[in-house]
Amino acid sequence: MATSTRCSRRPPRGAPSAPLLSLVLVGIFLLGCSVPHALCYVRPPARANIAVSLAVTDINAPQQVHISMVGADKMRVSWITVASVSSTVYYGTSPGVYTSSASGSSSSYSFLTYTSGRINNVVIGPLLPSTIYYYRCSNATKEFSLKTPPGQLPIKFAVVGDLGQTGWTKTTLDHVAVSGYDVLLLPGDLSYADNVQSLWDSFGLLVEPLASQRPWMVTEGNHEIEKVSTIESFRAYNARWRMPYELSGSSSNLYYSFDAAGGAVHVIMLGSYTDFAVGTAQYNWLIGDLAKINRQTTPWVVALIHAPWYNTNYAHQNEGEPMRLAMEGLLYKARVDVVFAGHVHAYERFDRVNLKKQDKCGPVHITVGDGGNREGLASAYISPKPAISLFREASFGHGQFNVVNMTHARWTWHRNSNDISVVGDGVWLTSLFSTPGCF
Numbered sequence: 001m002a003t004s005t006r007c008s009r010r011p012p013r014g015a016p017s018a019p020l021l022s023l024v025l026v027g028i029f030l031l032g033c034s035v036p037h038a039l040c041y042v043r044p045p046a047r048a049n050i051a052v053s054l055a056v057t058d059i060n061a062p063q064q065v066h067i068s069m070v071g072a073d074k075m076r077v078s079w080i081t082v083a084s085v086s087s088t089v090y091y092g093t094s095p096g097v098y099t100s101s102a103s104g105s106s107s108s109y110s111f112l113t114y115t116s117g118r119i120n121n122v123v124i125g126p127l128l129p130s131t132i133y134y135y136r137c138s139n140a141t142k143e144f145s146l147k148t149p150p151g152q153l154p155i156k157f158a159v160v161g162d163l164g165q166t167g168w169t170k171t172t173l174d175h176v177a178v179s180g181y182d183v184l185l186l187p188g189d190l191s192y193a194d195n196v197q198s199l200w201d202s203f204g205l206l207v208e209p210l211a212s213q214r215p216w217m218v219t220e221g222n223h224e225i226e227k228v229s230t231i232e233s234f235r236a237y238n239a240r241w242r243m244p245y246e247l248s249g250s251s252s253n254l255y256y257s258f259d260a261a262g263g264a265v266h267v268i269m270l271g272s273y274t275d276f277a278v279g280t281a282q283y284n285w286l287i288g289d290l291a292k293i294n295r296q297t298t299p300w301v302v303a304l305i306h307a308p309w310y311n312t313n314y315a316h317q318n319e320g321e322p323m324r325l326a327m328e329g330l331l332y333k334a335r336v337d338v339v340f341a342g343h344v345h346a347y348e349r350f351d352r353v354n355l356k357k358q359d360k361c362g363p364v365h366i367t368v369g370d371g372g373n374r375e376g377l378a379s380a381y382i383s384p385k386p387a388i389s390l391f392r393e394a395s396f397g398h399g400q401f402n403v404v405n406m407t408h409a410r411w412t413w414h415r416n417s418n419d420i421s422v423v424g425d426g427v428w429l430t431s432l433f434s435t436p437g438c439f
């Protein structure tokens with residue numbers, strides 16, 4: 001049997017090996033991968049939630065530690081404690097030697113019968129780029145470490161949406177952990193708590209080993225909304241995943257932007273589930289944010305949304321259309337290089353596009369809603385494949401966006417081939433700033 005990376009065949013784990021399934025597998029064996037891609041691929045079933053829990057022996061112990069970038073040289077440390085502790089982080093560049101400290105504040109929220117622990121937020125810095133810092137939260141003895149992102153190119157982003165907290169999520173995280181990434185970009189749908197607030201806690205525990213070491217920059221998906229009776233939307237998300245929105249002039253945690261690699265990359269986090277129509281606060285903020293970019297010093301601009309504007313999967317078909325109609329022209333005129341999306345539980349990469357057509361000065365659209373959540377994969381694609389869709393596959397995995405220099409970036413998509421990470425797709429991207437005729 002010829003092996004093809006585009007057509008990984010795996011025995012679905014834990015699924016009953018029904019005769020029908022064997023027949024399908026034999027059929028695939030005989031046909032090889034000459035059959036259309038979506039037919040050739042055997043979808044692994046969703047894996048169950050792994051429900052990480054913590055036996056709290058110390059009510060002052062930091063849990064669910066995660067960090068996020070705040071401007072060029074600061075980092076927000078967020079953690080939860082059962083008890084009310086002093087929101088202070090002690091840190092330094094040698095283990096156990098804390099030469100600096102910073103204080104912040106804490107809050108908690110309630111949701112029906114649930115009351116969260118104390119959510120502590122402390123901004124530390126100024127910090128040196130590409131430097132490991134050791135830190136502890138409040139008076140707890142446990143030491144964490146983080147590495148600050150580089151202050152110049154190259155920089156490597158891990159990009160993955162729709163994570164959830166299943167066995168597949170764990171596999172994806174294991175692959176991201178060894179990717180050598182500097183900053184994680186998450187285009188929405190984090191915990192899949194779906195109103196069960198303790199699942200936000202188990203998600204926080206699951207991602208802590210990664211998110212306490214590298215900044216995780218997120219924007220919201222539909223699973224973050226959690227609108228129940230009089231509880232406002234995004235209550236848990238906004239309390240737990242505080243992003244540096246005010247620094248980019250945004251007045252909402254649901255959309256913001258930030259610079260990375262000394263300003264060589266500008267990342268715009270858009271909100272698919274807050275108003276985006278012409279004339280709304282987000283729309284006006286986006287106009288202002290794009291106008292501030294100087295492409296001489298910021299050759300790369302990327303944007304993240306949740307519901308994709310370009311999608312040839314039957315799942316969530318056309319859901320991103322109202323936002324595309326409102327905002328695509330702004331991103332196109334500003335020559336945004338790449339738009340990352342989630343929501344569709346699969347991987348798809350498009351050509352450079354605008355107005356649904358190939359356009360050499362338009363952004364590349366990439367869907368990476370394949371983090372591994374409990375809803376499983378979306379495997380039904382519109383056929384035949386439209387020419388603007390260059391690669392599509394319903395597998396779990398993650399992406400890496402390695403911005404090498406002012407003109408070149410390498411994008412790779414890494415499939416979870418069962419529990420092994422295999423590069424399924426890869427392409428060199430040239431910045432629009434260096435593309436003749438686009439500026």
Ligand SMILES: *[C@@H]1O[C@H](CO)[C@@H](O)[C@H](O)[C@H]1NC(C)=O
Pocket residue numbers: 060139140141
């Ligand atoms: C941390 O502070 C709390 C409250 O002041 C105190 O009860 C606890 O013993 C302290 N723990 C350590 C390890 O110092």
Ligand SMILES: *[C@@H]1O[C@H](CO)[C@@H](O)[C@H](O)[C@H]1NC(C)=O
Pocket residue numbers: 404405406407408
């Ligand atoms: C940028 O990186 C690409 C890919 O590695 C390389 O071919 C090109 O020469 C680099 N450009 C500069 C100016 O270093």
Ligand SMILES: [Fe+2]
Pocket residue numbers: 162188189221222223306342343344
């Ligand atoms: Fe979603």
